[in-house]
Amino acid sequence: MTRPYLDPKTHLTELFTLALARIAPDAGLAIELERPKQASHGDWACNAAMQLARSLKRNPRQVAGELLANLPVSDLIDKTEIAGPGFINVFLKPAALQSLAAHILEQGVHFGRVNLGRGARIQVEFVSANPTGPLHVGHGRGAAYGASLANILTQAGYAVEREYYVNDAGRQMDILALSTWLRYLGLCGEFVPFPPNAYQGDYVKLMAESVFSLHAERYKRTAAQVLEGVPGIPSAEEYAQRPDLKDAAEEALDALIVAAKRLLGPDYAYLHGHALEEQLGDCRNDLTEFGVTFDCWFSERTLHESGLIDRAVAQLRQHGHLYEQDGALWFRSSAFGDEKDRVVRRENGIYTYFAADIAYHLNKFERGYARVIDVWGADHHGYIPRVKGALKAAGADPDRLEVSLVQFAVLYREGQKVPMSTRAGQYVTLRELRAEVGNDAARFFYVLRKSDQHLDFDLDLAKSQSNENPVYYIQYAHARICSVLGAWGGQEADLAEADAGLLVHPMELALLKRLAEYPEMVAAAAREYAPHLIAYYLRDLAADLHGLYTACQFLVEDQALRAARLLLIAATRRVLADGLVLLGVSAPEKM
């Protein structure tokens, strides 16, 4: 009934390329077609004439005329015109769009897939928060962004693997284990002053209670034993008022950790492991409920244990980029674009986090990814030159690593900024946010901004069950279509035979045009690591649908027209659902 769909952009690009070859075979110019912002400028515009004008030393409008004279005829083209300084505007016949609706139904989930990646393996590492407490709303943005980005890259033809780097080896984990133990000792009746720079959260007390109920007093030591040789622990008040006590407090904390390891012996590993498992498990559950999953949870500790860090350091040494000074081992990162040299092994013989990170990234490269994307908080931007520098120094190609920085999210409630302080244990957790606004609104709001922009997260707007909330606007379009299709009661597959030539209403054609943009949007979002493009596209698509909904009745008497319109909205429903999946937002059938 309707002829097979031919992608207009691809088709026009071929035509213009042929015309270009005829008038300027040596121009070395690639034809670029763009969608004009204004409908009066046609469906597609080509700016090649203006770009050629300089090298041909001719008036751009004259060059445009020559291009058009050499353009092969096409039955997709209604008319062309030369406009402005030398744009070529192309107006398509309705038929060029009408066959799209059936094409979308036939393609199913394949519509919107673009083959940018050609199956290349790409890794996205994101969240990677220290498992020392609940995820907060800042991590939530990284989670939503990374998960959507991974979905989009998959859609764009990459073989994507999602990874979470677990910082299970450092001092922060020791502090968590110590914090848990001290709370536990309190339950045993042994009271050691709780350091103000240890983890204050209630989740630490809960872990202590669980250890106590499982093992009673097995890990009990007397307060006197614990405090032996430990310098004074400042009180919370002193610590808050006197910044000069910071170093002393850190020393006391380290002394307590040493005491814990000494007094507990092999049992320390149990407490450490218990705290890690509890927090990592909590984190994993939280993310899973948020629709964020990982293929690999990569343990930092395994880098130490398997000797990969030794190997990475040896690799740098071999290339002559290490030197010793003040008892520490330094990497000459200043020779690779960094501001100054960095320590990889401390005076005390322990590797820095940086050393582990070098080994980690070399390991990523060895695992064979064509590209590795790190999603970091924007506060880590200064860290990029040294990691890339280290990769280069070790003989790897630093351009295979791309770092995507995500800015902070600031919560607003009733127009007021919600205060957040990790130090004081005063922060809104991701779990609390999800409970308050729901997963859909949270996922959507997080990616509604370009990732490198600060995000003002309006809690009242996100949880409002009203027309103010943009996420409902899109979901509502989907639900409305479902409702119409339900009232009709037929099978979607039967609609593919409908006569799409009957779709001539301006709003129908506008909707078809919008649907045709979807694959390009996916490609742009994948190229630019920009999930927000999908969010904005879906809003525009929903707006087109709502407009048509108000302007036209779908379930009309005329059977042919009814089938054509139902075909159109069925195709729209597919694209809406597909885009929402990319963003991790549900597509409800009823609202």
Next chain:
RNA sequence: CUGCCCGUAGCUCAAUUGGAUAGAGCACCAGCCUUCUAAGCUGGGGGUUACAGGUUCGAUCCCUGUCGGGCAGGCCA
């Protein structure tokens, strides 16, 4: 002090990476439910794109400077 990011409508943000008359949402005003979901639609006012120069057919986008905001500058992670 130095480096990176940002500055667009009253507010929150887009702008196909150099394209044509810079667009949405919220808020404000005026309309639209006897019809498939009004969580919707239609219309209206709102701008020297922080400022000053420069590059060119053409600049919100690139370069220089100024002002304002954020982040970073550990043998922390």
